[in-house]
Amino acid sequence: MRKTFSIHGGVHPPENKHQSVRTPIRFAGIPSELTYPLSQHIGAPAEPIVAVGDRVLKGQKIAEAQGFVSVPIHASTSGEIIAIEARTVPHASGMSARCIVLKPDHEDRWIEHAGIADYTQEEPAALVKRIREAGIAGMGGAGFPSAVKLGIKPGTVIQTLIINGTECEPYITADDILMRERAEQIIEGVNILTHIIKPKETLIGVEDNKPEGIAALQKAAAGTRIEIVPFPTKYPSGGEKQLIQILTGKEVPSGKLPADIGVVCQNIGTATAIYRAIVHGEPLIQRITTVTGKAVDEPQNLEVLLGTPLHHVLATAGFQADKADRLIVGGPMMGFAMPHDAIPVVKTTNCVLAPTARELPPPPPAQACIRCGMCAEACPVSLLPQQMYWFAMAKNSDALQEHHLFDCIECGACSYVCPSSIPLVQYYRASKADIRLQEQEKRKADYSKQRYEARQARLQKLEDEKEAKRKARQQAAANQTSAPAANDAQAIIQAAVERTQAKKQTANDPAAAAIERAQAKRDGRAPTDDNPLETARLAVASTEKRLQTAREKLAQAEAEGSDKVDAFRTGVEKTEAKLSEARAALARLEHQTTSATPAASDDPVQAIIERAKAKRAGLADDEDPIAKLERLLASTEARLQATQEKIALAESEGSDKVDALKTGLEKLNEKHQQLTAELNTARASQTTEGQ
Amino acid sequence: MALLRVTSPHAHHPMNKTGWVMLQVLFALLPGIATITWFFGWGTIVNIVWASVLAVSLEAIVLKLRKRSLRFYLGDFSALVTAWLLAIALPPYAPWWLVTVGIAFAILIAKHLYGGMGYNPFNPAMVGYVVLLISFPLQMTTWAEPRGVAGADLPNFLQALQLNFGLVDRTVLDGITGATALDLFAQNKTLQVSELWLNPIYGAIGGHGQEWINAAFLLGGLVLLARRIFTWHAPVCFLLALTLAAAAGYDSGSAASGGSPLMHLFTGATMLGAFFIVTDPVTSAVSNRGRMIYGACIGVLVYSIRHWGNYPDAVAFSVLLMNFAAPLIDNYTQPRTYGHKPVEKSS
Secondary structure (H helix, E strand, C coil): CCCCCCCCCCCCCCCCHHHHHHHEEEEEECCCCEEECCCCCCCCEEEECCCCCCCCCCCEEEEEECCCCCCCCCCCEEEEEEEEEEEEEECCCCCCEEEEEEEEECCCCCCCCCCCCCCHHHHHHHHHHHHHHHCCCCCCCCCCCCHHHHHCCCCCCCCEEEECCCCCCCCCCCHHHHHHHHHHHHHHHHHHHHHHHHHHHEEEEEECCCCCHHHHHHHHHHCCEEEEEEEECCEECCCHHHHHHHCCCCCCCCCCCHHHHCCEEEEEEEEEHHHHHHCCCCCCCEEEEECCCCCCCCCCCCECCCCCHHHHHHCCCCCCCCCCCCCECCCCCEEEEEECCCCCCCCCCCCCEECCCCCCCCCCCCCCCCCCHHHHCCCCCCCCCHHHHHHCCCCCCCHHHHHHHHHHHCCHHHHHHHCCCCCCCHHHHHHHHHHHHHHHHHHHHHHHHHHHHHHHHHHHHHHHHHHHHHHHHHHHHHHHHHHHHHHHHHHHHHHHHHHHHHHHHHHCCCCHHHHHHHHHHHHHHHHCCHHHHHHHHHHHHHHHHHHHHHHHHHHHHHHHHHHHHHHHHHHHHHHHEEEEEEHHHHHHHHHCCCCCCCCCCCHHHHHHHHHHHHHHHHHHHCCCHHHHHHHHHHHHHHHHHHHHHHHHHHHHHCCCHHHHHHHHHHHHHHHHHHHHHHHHHHHHHHHHCCC | CCCCCCCCCCCCCCCCCCCHHHHHHHHHHHHHHHHHHHHHHHHHHHHHHHHHHHHHHHHHHHHHHHHCCHHHHCCHHHHHHHHHHHHHHHCCCCCHHHHHHHHHHHHHHHCCCCCCCCCCCCHHHHHHHHHHHHHHHHHHCEEECCCCCCCCCCCCHHHHHHHHCCCCCHHHHHHHHHHCCCHHHCCCCCCCHHHHCCCCEECCEEECCCHHHHHHHHHHHHHHCCCCCCCCHHHHHHHHHHHHHHHCCCCCCCCCCCCCCHHHHHCCCCCCCCHCCCCCCHHHHHHCCHHHHHHHHHHHHHHHHHHHHCCCHHHHHHHHHHHHHHHHHHCCCCCCCCCCCCCCCCC
């Protein structure tokens, strides 16, 4: 027999499993109304794709998965959609959430569906897609989308596929009865899983309190490579991480997934659902649910259509409402107490427990913690619950995290053994929620702070620039006219007015304001300078600066996901256009002053090339051709480098100018080669001449 | 159908109740108490009864002042445990006022001023004991000689009652008290151990009578251990450390030698301390590794104080000293959580 490992701690609560396995699985029937919560799994809720009044068929998809970690939902019988509204869902808080409500027509007509005759001929990816489309999420209780677990990263080798038939929670026998009655389906499902992930070994872990189930599985698995591994009963051996430790001796590192240590874990109920989805083409529309507790007359396992209200399920098993003290969805250790019985069975509902007050007495008031350490002895992940309790009461988040609060699996073993009846798990849940909230708020605050600081810096920069400009203007005015003092005062007032206006504009729309400011700058500066070439150079320089600022702003906006991104992008584009205009103008002016070759182009690269040509043309008059060529080569090299830098920037910003810039780079490269060749020829000729 | 809304887990261990834990501790003390009574007479029983009455009354008064439910909080029997432990530790014929001062200090100051059950950093019984030992050394070291050693007969129950409550002349006690086994060792300067052992106060391996009392407490302790009221870590490490320290200090018999390891294990308050004081969960370290360190340190301290200190026995001082250190030990002995590498911790 295979060696199994033991987990730390654990408890042995009364099992109470025998009551519900006396009769075979029975179909619970079609209720008068079915309710489908859009979130029956971990991840994003599904989105309805039907409208009120639509008629749907059994197995028809009624809600589509949203995002990667999500699964669709299907109608579990034929009928009419009568509402899409908030209803109470099976959740610890008893909250309401959006549900699709279906009124069955009791014809139970299937949508057209077909299975795959031979799945071994199918690509694993196609099978995974089918599993996702069938809406299958972990049926052991957590409801993690199965396809996500099976979508293994390429290159990851899965050593062990573990099928979880532990069912360590007291009372629940849904997996047990499934093993007893449908072992072949389980094994077939496991075979499909083996085909998909190709593990080195496949183990089905079952607690040794289910000898009939183990025997049935062993019989069905005969001749396959699947190994049935019984191990001693102890709660909570069925936790995914616990089972992995029991069967492999390995621990899943904190914050990592089982796949990271080469293990994939699936529940046996999920394996059966996968079998039905692949071989019969049926989506997940029903499941086996244990109905038990002393407040039901005939504890048993029912095959329940998803969406069936609890009262229908309970009535099928002979529910004595007056005897029930609480209504628990799930087991006595981790189940949720429900506020009423009009709550639907969902993909994760493995048990409906209706205990009497004698059976599961309400917890007595909590006494003081005497740090006896029974909780630490019971903890399956070796936490110190008694210490965490003190830290939770003191709201000491740091100490809680140092004591690995987030590794707590909330199994309830600590609360179960606590002699002072302290609801420890509740403290940990509340603390986890608190810490998550704190972190969220801290992130938000950090973010606001960053934004505020960036804004302050920007405003300061603008102010400084304006101040410098004002001083320059003042200086210029003083030099030109030596105006009377009254003018000075007027200028100051004027500047103040301008500043105020600028501020107002900034407040309204930063992008528009920036553009306006830029225009104002250009307009304002043009007449003050006498030398047109100098003006053009200044214009190019300042536009370049503006472009730089605009790009920075855009990058920041993109990083922050601000809704100003588009505005900023337009600004950047406009500034770029302006820059090319300014450069063209500068080139024109330079040509006029040197060789008067007009070169106007909207394309900056073209302009650069033109300028280079113009320069070369201008230099052609010079006497020393080699010196000329050398100068030209140097400047081409400089331009080459500048262009490369621009490309890098454009690429990092994902700008659409990249291609244009690259064309420019190629052209520059050509020219560089040409020039080098020319220079070499010139040098060679000079040498021969000298000889 | 009124459905109860509570969070999981919905099931609770039926027998795990603090009151039941405390009751089991009290039951486990019974063999030791019976043995003490056999060897020293009824004095300890009188003390236990008186201490219990006092402790419960004082606890009730404080609970009343703190506006807490009497029934609920008295039901944890923790006051009784404190009372019994202190009464057992006191000399059998300690006067009533000594018990009163000790219990008042233990319950009022060591327990409730710190917040009551579960919040006290120091073991209340040991605080009471140490306060008495420092304040009233004469009364605290007046031990009756055990049956088989005492010159006179042991007092009967009525006499014990009268003695303890000062209704008769307490000087009659002088006739039946003497030095204890540990006293003699502490005071010994010249005698070889074998010569010292000729004194009838010594028995086969420990103090006469004391070895049986220790054995009885060991028995009670083992029962509690088997019932998982506490884990083995602290008591076993305490006894182991004491044994090793005694072995290191024992040179098989010179005048400078300490007592043999067996003598240290079966004399004084060793077994009572190991299974009923060192195991007090409230004031000890919390993790198993921490409890091992905690117990071992107490063991070494007990031997050190017995051998080099002025006081013949040392369990109370050692436990209180390590109560101080418990939070520090906790800080460095956090167990490795599933999926984590071993903890490297700084303060």
